[in-house]
Amino acid sequence: MPKRKPTKANDARIPTMADIARIAGVSASTVSRALAGLPPITEETRQRVAQAAKEAGYAVNRHARSLRLKRSKLILVLIPNLANPNFPDLLMHIDQAAYDCGYDIMIAHTAVDPHRSDRYVDELLAGSIDGVLLTANYCPPRLLEYIHSGRHLPIVRTLSPTPSLDGISGVQIDEVKAAYDVVDHLAKQGYKHIAHLGGPTTEAVAIARKKGWEMALADHGLSASRDLFIQAGFRVEDGRQGASKIKGLARRPDAIFCSNDESAYGLIAALKEQGLRVPQDIAIAGFDDLSFSNVLDPPLTTVRLPRHEMAELSVRKLKALIEDDADNDITTLAHELVVRASSLKS
Amino acid sequence: MPKRKPTKANDARIPTMADIARIAGVSASTVSRALAGLPPITEETRQRVAQAAKEAGYAVNRHARSLRLKRSKLILVLIPNLANPNFPDLLMHIDQAAYDCGYDIMIAHTAVDPHRSDRYVDELLAGSIDGVLLTANYCPPRLLEYIHSGRHLPIVRTLSPTPSLDGISGVQIDEVKAAYDVVDHLAKQGYKHIAHLGGPTTEAVAIARKKGWEMALADHGLSASRDLFIQAGFRVEDGRQGASKIKGLARRPDAIFCSNDESAYGLIAALKEQGLRVPQDIAIAGFDDLSFSNVLDPPLTTVRLPRHEMAELSVRKLKALIEDDADNDITTLAHELVVRASSLKS
DNA sequence: GTGAAAGCGCTAACAT
DNA sequence: ATGTTAGCGCTTTCAC
Numbered sequence: 227m228p229k230r231k232p233t234k235a236n237d238a239r240i241p242t243m244a245d246i247a248r249i250a251g252v253s254a255s256t257v258s259r260a261l262a263g264l265p266p267i268t269e270e271t272r273q274r275v276a277q278a279a280k281e282a283g284y285a286v287n288r289h290a291r292s293l294r295l296k297r298s299k300l301i302l303v304l305i306p307n308l309a310n311p312n313f314p315d316l317l318m319h320i321d322q323a324a325y326d327c328g329y330d331i332m333i334a335h336t337a338v339d340p341h342r343s344d345r346y347v348d349e350l351l352a353g354s355i356d357g358v359l360l361t362a363n364y365c366p367p368r369l370l371e372y373i374h375s376g377r378h379l380p381i382v383r384t385l386s387p388t389p390s391l392d393g394i395s396g397v398q399i400d401e402v403k404a405a406y407d408v409v410d411h412l413a414k415q416g417y418k419h420i421a422h423l424g425g426p427t428t429e430a431v432a433i434a435r436k437k438g439w440e441m442a443l444a445d446h447g448l449s450a451s452r453d454l455f456i457q458a459g460f461r462v463e464d465g466r467q468g469a470s471k472i473k474g475l476a477r478r479p480d481a482i483f484c485s486n487d488e489s490a491y492g493l494i495a496a497l498k499e500q501g502l503r504v505p506q507d508i509a510i511a512g513f514d515d516l517s518f519s520n521v522l523d524p525p526l527t528t529v530r531l532p533r534h535e536m537a538e539l540s541v542r543k544l545k546a547l548i549e550d551d552a553d554n555d556i557t558t559l560a561h562e563l564v565v566r567a568s569s570l571k572s
Numbered sequence: 573m574p575k576r577k578p579t580k581a582n583d584a585r586i587p588t589m590a591d592i593a594r595i596a597g598v599s600a601s602t603v604s605r606a607l608a609g610l611p612p613i614t615e616e617t618r619q620r621v622a623q624a625a626k627e628a629g630y631a632v633n634r635h636a637r638s639l640r641l642k643r644s645k646l647i648l649v650l651i652p653n654l655a656n657p658n659f660p661d662l663l664m665h666i667d668q669a670a671y672d673c674g675y676d677i678m679i680a681h682t683a684v685d686p687h688r689s690d691r692y693v694d695e696l697l698a699g700s701i702d703g704v705l706l707t708a709n710y711c712p713p714r715l716l717e718y719i720h721s722g723r724h725l726p727i728v729r730t731l732s733p734t735p736s737l738d739g740i741s742g743v744q745i746d747e748v749k750a751a752y753d754v755v756d757h758l759a760k761q762g763y764k765h766i767a768h769l770g771g772p773t774t775e776a777v778a779i780a781r782k783k784g785w786e787m788a789l790a791d792h793g794l795s796a797s798r799d800l801f802i803q804a805g806f807r808v809e810d811g812r813q814g815a816s817k818i819k820g821l822a823r824r825p826d827a828i829f830c831s832n833d834e835s836a837y838g839l840i841a842a843l844k845e846q847g848l849r850v851p852q853d854i855a856i857a858g859f860d861d862l863s864f865s866n867v868l869d870p871p872l873t874t875v876r877l878p879r880h881e882m883a884e885l886s887v888r889k890l891k892a893l894i895e896d897d898a899d900n901d902i903t904t905l906a907h908e909l910v911v912r913a914s915s916l917k918s
Numbered sequence: 919g920t921g922a923a924a925g926c927g928c929t930a931a932c933a934t
Numbered sequence: 935a936t937g938t939t940a941g942c943g944c945t946t947t948c949a950c
Contacts, residue, residue, distance in 0.1 A: 285694035348631035
């Protein structure tokens with residue numbers, strides 16, 4: 227089989243604005259204005275330039291433009307871990323919203339190399355990127371310093387509220403209230419021993435969700451005995467381990483509110499292996515409403531995060547911060563309790 | 573509550589190389605070399621420059637550098653749809669591999685706006701980005717033209733083989749063989765009426781997987797009667813619809829090979845609603861090995877895609893294409909059949 | 919309505 | 935071993 231190696235000769239030099247200017251018989255500045263659709267240009271000239279650009283396959287060099295404008299139309303999305311299924315959905319909407327606002331996104335997941343995020347802080351400070359979108363509650367330490375030094379940087383965080391970051395813009399839901407709603411629902415179904423499978427103690431959302439659980443129990447006159455709180459984590463595996471802890475309990479809870487959907491998946495799978503039926507023997511609810519949660523057997527009762535709205539609003543906030551030097555502010559969006567079979571009394 | 577609006581005065585002018593040069597008492601070129609760790613610089617000077625840069629919070633402006641170097645160290649990852657759970661996992665590894673190679677990634681999901689991808693083709697041609705990673709088999713039409721014109725562009729596709737793109741580099745698995753392996757496994761379990769829930773007819777991988785099914789049936793002397801092929805799609809919902817088609821069949825198959833895991837999820841959920849047990853009444857297998865596939869009830873037999881390897885290798889190929897002007901070539905990686913309860917004779 | 923010219927911040931060839 | 939200089943491709947005064 228003959229190896230076809232395209233020759234370098236094929237690669238015509240990349241056309242610049244000067245080339246287009248020559249072809250169209252105008253100056254570079256006219257080309258710039260014509261392409262940007264800026265005022266004092268005759269329609270005829272604009273046409274001619276557009277035509278020339280198209281034929282030459284011309285596109286503006288983004289780096290030259292960014293250098294000149296000191297604006298890159300680039301935002302960085304910092305994501306802890308794409309393996310958490312909340313993020314892809316969020317990211318998809320962020321990408322779309324950014325595109326609609328005229329921005330492109332760079333992404334970097336910060337979970338693996340903690341050193342890495344510092345580089346991006348530099349980029350922001352050096353003006354190479356216009357703004358940063360923090361998803362979840364992770365914020366590079368270096369960035370935290372700058373924020374607290376009072377510098378006005380275009381940063382927005384979304385998905386989770388983060389106490390340490392209250393100086394910056396954010397989009398969130400009321401995590402405590404949402405957790406409260408789930409447990410309130412379980413209590414109204416008639417469950418009396420409602421346990422909580424808690425998330426990592428380091429996560430602000432886990433703390434908030436636990437608090438919502440406690441408040442709802444109190445309001446329903448149910449006790450939050452020591453037995454009913456099971457320390458776990460956010461992963462499927464954590465849910466599985468939670469199930470074995472529950473097995474050892476003197477009195478089995480009749481319902482469990484999990485701190486997120488993933489741990490609920492693991493919990494349900496392991497409980498089933500123990501021969502328990504959900505919800506007949508034990509009701510389960512989660513938090514997040516991942517896309518698979520209604521494919522589960524049984525479909526999972528959970529809280530739907532308004533990820534689409536969060537993504538869109540956070541991008542719009544960031545744009546305002548960048549372009550209009552807007553003030554930092556925090557928006558709390560409405561959540562939605564999604565009741566499915568896993569929590570219903572049969 | 574007093575509104576604290578940081579003053580613009582706080583934003584000291586962003587330091588440039590010239591600033592660092594002044595502070596360190598050297599010239600800009602020395603700073604450039606010192607920071608880049610390039611040869612003839614005394615250790616003492618390097619230290620002094622590094623110190624000055626650090627104190628001033630200096631970072632190189634990526635656009636100035638890219639403009640000068642005509643290299644951006646930026647690769648674009650084109651993703652059809654992040655809602656397909658194959659992609660987040662792939663993307664995560666792409667990001668990490670790119671970072672390790674000194675590249676940052678821009679992402680753009682192309683599912684919504686077909687017009688959008690053209691902009692990125694322009695970016696590539698204009699030299700604003702160094703290369704493009706195509707995930708799955710989607711390739712912007714404009715790009716296709718350029719490829720076929722024989723121009724040597726740094727492009728790599730990964731995840732799915734794509735017949736129309738055989739001129740460019742790629743990383744893939746043998747889809748036909750993988751599907752064959754699944755069906756071979758089912759046949760060896762003793763299933764006699766092995767149906768196939770097919771993916772979209774427009775998808776090359778769906779065609780390949782169907783072919784593997786047919787070949788395996790033939791090799792085992794089983795017929796691929798018309799009844800046994802159920803046209804569906806890749807989404808959960810498609811699987812659900814497949815289930816109702818199966819319900820109407822004169823003879824129910826005893827096993828079903830689904831073209832991907834997601835459709836298998838929907839199929840299983842719907843079959844259960846019909847009162848069928850998996851695998852006792854009907855065995856199921858999928859393709860992809862999504863992370864939830866072993867949480868499913870029953871855990872799903874499937875094919876594991878080497879996503880991590882694919883991501884890493886495709887980035888390395890792209891790097892070679894960019895930096896070493898390497899030749900285009902295609903690598904086919906090994907897949908793995910993952911046998912779980914959903915396909916086992918009890 | 920259009921052109922000439924300056925300069926964004928950086929790197930590398932060349933000079934010392 | 936270090937400094938001087940030119941120029942990457944673009945936008946935007948400022949002239950005409």
